[in-house]
Amino acid sequence: MRKPVIAIAGLACENSTFTPSRTDAAAFHPKRGKEIIEKYDFLHPGTTLSNAATWVGALIGHALPGGVVKRDSFELLAGEIVSRLEKIVEARWIDGLWFDIHGAMHVEGVEDVEAELLRRIRKVIGPHVLVSASMDLHGNVSRQLAHQTDLVTCYRTAPHIDVRETKQRACQNLVELIQQQPESLKRMRPLKAWVPLPVLLPGEQTSTRVEPASHIYAAVPGVADGNDVIDAAIWVGYAWADEWRNRAIVMVTGWEEATVVKGAEKLATIFWASHADFKFVAPTGSFKECLDAALASSKRPYFISDSGDNPTAGGSGDMTWGLHKLLARSEFKEESGPKVIYASVPGKTAVAEAVKAGVNATVTVTAGAEVDDIHAGPITLTGRVHSIKHGDVNAETEVVLQVGSVFVILTKLRKPYHKEHDFTDLDLKPRSAAIVIVKIGYLEPELYDMAADWMMALTPGGVDQDLERLGHHKIRRPMWPFDKKWEHPPDLTARLIPPSNEPLTGPDD
Structure with missing residues (x-):
């Protein structure tokens, strides 16, 4: 069998819209080509993942969190990602893409920027390529981003002691998905159950060291390791950007509709049941x-x-x-x-x-x-x-x-x-x-x-940490803790996201 080829690209940063500083291209310390393979030891020659696929680096960049990314800096880096992927696609068939991101990047004049970057990437690699994203649990998963990915996962600890494990899992899930595919453009796409929750909290109230986040995240493996499930994840979102996508999200990916829906709604219910119990991790x-x-x-x-x-x-x-x-x-x-x-x-x-x-x-x-x-x-x-x-x-x-x-x-x-x-x-x-x-x-x-x-x-x-004195104007309402009284409980029904090669329709809820 032909060894599958997987490209790697992505930009990662956590950007506060309430911080006057700006983040430029140099702050991302971009890595290209073989530098990306060298960065991740689980892709080094001789490893299981290296033996299972040919990994081709385009460009990745990880910046220290800060103020909003300058538009020209984003366009420079995004343009190079697209250009490098164009050359990769011209040279060989691409089976997959590892989208190495954070999920809380904000660019001048661009909201939901990870979805925008992936839109540009999709124009190059096409709809047949399977995409697996790895993210920070403080990232944001809009409906558009969920649609354009086939697999997505995030950290399960805060502080993040499972960064390497999460990125490796994203790659392993992608390899296994590709191995199940026929040698044609007719890719089998997993089902994705997505549940938005009207909660936006700082990481200092959602540390997995303490309750209630400890028991909420402890429930993730029980869903993720079930039959017909590829992965399960909970994002608490990023509290310091005033953007409509910012909120908690649950997502379960797998092969059987009833299973992924049940798993996603279970995790969402556990989360919402404790939404008023989150406290700061220290005095x-x-x-x-x-x-x-x-x-x-x-x-x-x-x-x-x-x-x-x-x-x-x-x-x-x-x-x-x-x-x-x-x-x-x-x-x-x-x-x-x-x-x-x-x-x-x-x-x-x-x-x-x-x-x-x-x-x-x-x-x-x-x-x-x-x-x-x-x-x-x-x-x-x-x-x-x-x-x-x-x-x-x-x-x-x-x-x-x-x-x-x-x-x-x-x-x-x-x-x-x-x-x-x-x-x-x-x-x-x-x-x-x-x-x-x-x-x-x-x-x-x-x-x-x-x-x-x-x-x-x-x-x-x-x-x-006092979110209510910052002055959010764009986030969806009602949203805890900005709103304490609810006329109706939130809808925790799982939304099935269409496969990435099919159009996304319906309200962006």
Whole structure:
């Protein structure tokens, strides 16, 4: 039998429409051709998937979450994806496409952009090619996107510890589907049962570490592993974009109509039954309340999430509001005060000046709010240069400035701080600090394991956890938690999505 050929393409980013920053093409760090195969070890030569199919990379790009993607940047990358796929199709028959996306990308002037990108791709690869998409559970699955894909799956954990597993599953499902096909254009298409839910919550209220998300997602394998089912997935959606498609979605794919409908409605019912039970994954409070609690506690290190400017949820990472509040506290004015690490604030000029002065020099620099100055302006710091590091993939250059008892991390470009080595590489010892403040929402696994205790500060910013004060205008209503009273319960009936090679008709509900 002929070895099937599968192309790989996609763009992935999580974009807040409430963040003033913009994401450009370079932020996607695009990979092309063999670079894509090298990125994913489950496609390396000798692996099961490599032996089962010939994988051909077009272009993929994964950007750090942030503000809306610039239109010209999207057109540049999307145009190259189309161009590369055209050359692949000219050279060989394509059986499948792995659509490697996130699901919460937003582009200037384009809504439901993943569906738009796939529309363009479909014009090149044709309707006969089977498409399998892998997504983040914080992505959005519009009816149009569900229609154009044949298979779609997403992570089942938050924090996401099953990223590799999910992408591999998307590829394995695609290979198995292709292997079942006749050697003709008459492809067999799975049935897709899709249920939208009127719920839009931040990830910090839907972590699978805690209830109710833990039992909701625990139900997914029971449906996904059933007879005549290929996959089952639940998306909680992306809360920080004001877009009509943004809401929770359940989707089950398989071969028997009654089975996929029953499975999708079962998961949707479990989800909706708990919609009012979602709470934050940690104790919360104002920034002041979190600092007060940390100082009063004997547990060390005490972590605080400066959540409103979380760069891995779509925040600019550029805000200085939290740092202004921190340095105004009398407890941290002297070097002998409680040791605090603050991560982080970007400032190209500040970093350059600190690098020029060198370690142990005392400098006065101004950083932050170059993009996001809505809540606070740039901050001027006078302190000792504690350490300097070059070569970070995100920040490029990092500087630690000690101001009183606070060790402030300044970066040339914004960077998330998720791992212990992010700190120890800067000659910082987070385990022996009194307080560690990170621009993040729920703590990533290494930080969570390191924290003796923690709170999430409900701070302002482009990914404000208080969704109702952000000002959504385009989302569908009613929507929980924006609407607390319901005249009628939502319709949790599964909608059968037509196969990708047949027209999509009916209301876009």
